[in-house]
Amino acid sequence: MTSDYAQLPGLSGVYLEDSFVLAISELPHTLSFKLEAVLTPEHPSYHDPLPGERYCYANAALVFDDVTEIEWIRRSTNRFVDASGEEDLGNIDRLVSDDGSYLVNGDWGEVRVRCGRTPRLDLTD
Template sequence: MHYYDETCFADIYLEDSYVLAIEEAVSTLSLVMELVLLESHSLYVKPASDEAYCYRNAHIHFCLTQRVIWHQRSVLVSRGANGDTDLGNVDVFRIEGATYHLKGDWGSVSVTCGTVLVDYEGSPHT
């Protein structure tokens, strides 16, 4: 299943979104993101004249993790145009049941979890 088939990702374009950080806790893996919102997203606003997309800072939380397997990790960090840390994009995001497979310049991970939430800065959970 593709990421956009999951309700919480339906109006997001991950291919041009940026991973700013990765946070791990006992039962949660979170990606700190600068997400590209599609026009169909309820938080969409017309992008600035120098931007190609509507970006919104958010966290993707993989909650109630049962298993997190890192296949590869990278410590490469670059700076985005605005000076923020940029770990790269999410190049692969596949879903197989309760397992999410993600890959990018930052590494490759498989996460089996109970639920996924997208938490937008300044907004309630989506």
């Protein structure tokens, strides 16, 4: 059965579609996305947006542990520059789970991750 990331317990209170991917790290048994993550009011670390910002942002990592397979469907080296001159790889447009695997895509590419654990969001602030 396919389900959207919002239904995964480790990702409640985060809005990936407007979070910025800063880097992607692939290590043995781990895939992680370094993010400037958008936290929603449901997240315990949520605070009102800072002046001039639309959302509550937090430095975070979206982590897939206990990975048995990483299948890159497509990759992109595109970079985007925001108004303040900071560079990012775009957003995570979609993250869905399907029987032990996760399909993740965005401007940076598309990857299927097979792993034994539910992905989690680790705040790094």
